[in-house]
Amino acid sequence: xxVIGASHKxxxxxxxxxxxxxxxxxxxxxxxxxxKNVIVDLDNRHSVLIHMRMSGHLLVTSDxxxxxxxxxxxxxxxxxxxxxxxxxxxxIVFELSGGMLLALSDVRKFATxxxxxxxxxxxxxxxxxxxxxxxxxxxxxxxxxELKRRxxxxxxLLMDQAFIAxxxxxxxxESLWKAKIHPLTRxxxxxxxxxxxxxxAIRTVLRTAIDLGxxxxxxxxxxxxxxxxxxxxxxxYRRAGEKCARxxxxxQRLVVGQRGTTxxxxxxKKI
DNA sequence: ATTTAGACCTGTCAGC
DNA sequence: TGCTGACAGGTCTAAA
Numbered sequence: 001x002x003v004i005g006a007s008h009k010x011x012x013x014x015x016x017x018x019x020x021x022x023x024x025x026x027x028x029x030x031x032x033x034x035x036k037n038v039i040v041d042l043d044n045r046h047s048v049l050i051h052m053r054m055s056g057h058l059l060v061t062s063d064x065x066x067x068x069x070x071x072x073x074x075x076x077x078x079x080x081x082x083x084x085x086x087x088x089x090x091x092i093v094f095e096l097s098g099g100m101l102l103a104l105s106d107v108r109k110f111a112t113x114x115x116x117x118x119x120x121x122x123x124x125x126x127x128x129x130x131x132x133x134x135x136x137x138x139x140x141x142x143x144x145x146e147l148k149r150r151x152x153x154x155x156x157l158l159m160d161q162a163f164i165a166x167x168x169x170x171x172x173x174e175s176l177w178k179a180k181i182h183p184l185t186r187x188x189x190x191x192x193x194x195x196x197x198x199x200x201a202i203r204t205v206l207r208t209a210i211d212l213g214x215x216x217x218x219x220x221x222x223x224x225x226x227x228x229x230x231x232x233x234x235x236x237y238r239r240a241g242e243k244c245a246r247x248x249x250x251x252q253r254l255v256v257g258q259r260g261t262t263x264x265x266x267x268x269k270k271i
Numbered sequence: 272a273t274t275t276a277g278a279c280c281t282g283t284c285a286g287c
Numbered sequence: 288t289g290c291t292g293a294c295a296g297g298t299c300t301a302a303a
Binding site for chain 3 (some may be wrong): 036046052136159168170214216217220237259
């Protein structure tokens, strides 16, 4: 792959060698995910780590067109695609073999791209992130023990990537609603039925969201520029003022750990 | 050991 | 219509 345009400050380098020098000309051997990162493995013992934060998403096209945050493309000089004002949200473009283009669109400029040596990356990720919710290590037993041990407010704990990988604000609200747990409950105060319900809810919610292509609250698109459909069937996230799907009570907005949070005050009572 | 506030950015929307 | 403030998918740091 070759980088044919990159905005300032996007490319960071955790391991020393300059990004462009290492990435240019390398072949991609694998693309995978860990926590909320996309990992692109190269054939030169290096890996690219992409974190899209709030508004970032990757787009691909098979010909040289123009890229917007909606994923629409128009003709634009391939030499400098970021120069076109219509491309103002495209922060970097990679040219892949065969002329395929891979772009990162990111309105808020929070996304980051790091370069690692592949074996160093493995250690970095293991150190930094908790288990994946669909991994064997994420058992009910483990979850239960950790909740007791930590003694933390449950919602921020669910969103703590060092505890469990992958649950953010949307799926934390959805899981807590499904399990009928108030987001301010202390993790060690949850009765075992609630722990079980939460464990199941996390996996059910994530499974459903993945199957529906994620949540496009605003900017998120898949690589073809299409919106995810989970937002249409969400039960809690950003539904304040609407009726609870279970009990018809008006949903309520609160702030927990500086994050907007929506609950059903009837279903999710504080313990 | 946790929690909180603030920072990083830009866009959208509600209300006056 | 125009302005202002609140809010938005996430994570990091410093300080309480």
